[in-house]
Amino acid sequence: xxxxxxxxxxxxxxxxxxxxxxxxxxxxxxxxxxxxxxxxxxxxxxxxxxxxxxxxxxxxxxxxxxxxxxxxxxxxxxxxxxxxxxxxxxxxxxxxxxxxxxxxxxxxxxxxxxxxxxxxxxxxxxxxxxx
Amino acid sequence: xxxxxxxxxxxxxxxxxxxxxxxxxxxxxxxxxxxxxxxxxxxxxxxxxxxxxxxx
Numbered sequence: 001x002x003x004x005x006x007x008x009x010x011x012x013x014x015x016x017x018x019x020x021x022x023x024x025x026x027x028x029x030x031x032x033x034x035x036x037x038x039x040x041x042x043x044x045x046x047x048x049x050x051x052x053x054x055x056x057x058x059x060x061x062x063x064x065x066x067x068x069x070x071x072x073x074x075x076x077x078x079x080x081x082x083x084x085x086x087x088x089x090x091x092x093x094x095x096x097x098x099x100x101x102x103x104x105x106x107x108x109x110x111x112x113x114x115x116x117x118x119x120x121x122x123x124x125x126x127x128x129x130x131x
Numbered sequence: 132x133x134x135x136x137x138x139x140x141x142x143x144x145x146x147x148x149x150x151x152x153x154x155x156x157x158x159x160x161x162x163x164x165x166x167x168x169x170x171x172x173x174x175x176x177x178x179x180x181x182x183x184x185x186x187x
Contacts, residue, residue: 003174016153019183032152
């Protein structure tokens with residue numbers, strides 16, 4: 001889909017290798033596993049926890065021109081929903097082509113209902129979502 | 132006092148970064164940087180998590 005997924009933790013690349021080799025859940029992993037032992041990249045995205053030296057669960061989507069389109073940060077112990085990540089990513093791809101439209105919360109994929117914000121929609125979002 | 136730590140913000144340009152990575156497909160180490168990903172016309176998804184050997 002023209003995207004590169006990179007996972008990042010403050011572990012080194014050597015630990016990533018050992019984890020990938022040991023953990024059966026990671027058997028199919030093909031994405032690059034980024035090492036940020038200094039926390040430099042984690043700080044850039046505001047997810048570095050100074051107390052523990054660990055990165056919080058943050059997801060960031062950057063467009064091909066380098067703009068930050070999405071950011072989601074969860075506190076410890078809350079896992080992320082990959083379907084929601086994919087929904088956001090697809091919506092970003094869609095909106096990169098059609099900047100004058102809006103993807104409402106229930107938008108899932110190309111062909112789903114979008115909105116065109118404008119004066120005629122003021123106070124009529126409910127109606128706009130119906131047709 | 133100057134604050135050297137800048138934080139990426141929604142709708143703004145992300146400063147260039149470089150990262151050492153483990154590449155499972157090549158069974159080796161490599162690197163990624165935002166400038167190259169942009170040159171390749173790719174979207175970049177960064178997925179941070181606290182630590183290996185835990186759930187992500």
